[in-house]
């Protein structure tokens with residue numbers, strides 16, 4: 001018998017166990033964010049309007065500690081820097097406050113996003129979420145899911161409901177979310193595309209948290225969402241939730257979503273993708 005040249009395939013932990021860890025970690029971070037008074041801008045990142053607050057850093061620190069305590073063998077990759085290598089196939093990809101500008105302005109549309117992914121998260125198309133959770137600290141809405149076990153939403157103490165994407169197939173009657181980057185040149189381009197898209201849909205919404213937008217595609221509140229410039233931490237958990245809720249999340253060419261473009265949707269997905277593809 002020939003000896004296999006390969007190492008044994010590492011066992012993937014049950015995805016629903018990962019979803020539970022993601023949900024607990026995101027909930028603890030949401031409680032921290034809620035408990036402390038709002039913190040102001042601590043620094044700027046890619047541009048003067050791309051801000052980070054002390055709370056982003058504190059919440060990420062808490063997420064790193066909680067996830068490490070639960071699964072010390074996993075890698076970690078957070079929006080606010082501080083990545084750590086691991087020895088398991090899982091990387092935790094976290095955004096401690098997705099929608100930081102809303103947080104700074106006290107607009108209650110921001111969320112903690114936590115995803116367990118496999119593959120190389122630094123290479124577009126080479127990674128995939130297997131479980132995730134998104135928690136809005138102010139509304140008390142929690143979203144979670146794992147590969148093959150569905151996507152769920154719970155409002156406060158109400159019973160959790162299984163999410164399903166919208167069945168609206170007519171793009172002209174579809175409510176579509178989007179977002180804009182922090183870079184002025186990118187924004188000008190996004191505004192150009194918007195002039196082609198806006199007349200063809202019911203309306204556009206820009207809530208300011210891509211993680212929540214994707215949750216709202218998953219629960220059918222939005223019929224679709226498209227956005228250029230999203231990073232893995234903005235969309236990893238939401239991507240999993242939309243697909244588990246029966247929808248699609250892709251880039252412009254039908255591949256995995258990436259920074260160049262993320263398109264998500266329920267029944268209107270193909271029409272939305274075609275419109276985004278052909279927009280200037």
Ligand code: IPD
Pocket residue numbers: 079095097098099100101178179180181182207208209210211227229230234
């Ligand atoms: C931002 C939000 C926003 C999106 C931006 C993101 P941040 O995340 O998700 O909705 O339009 O592209 O960068 O910076 O608040 O974590």
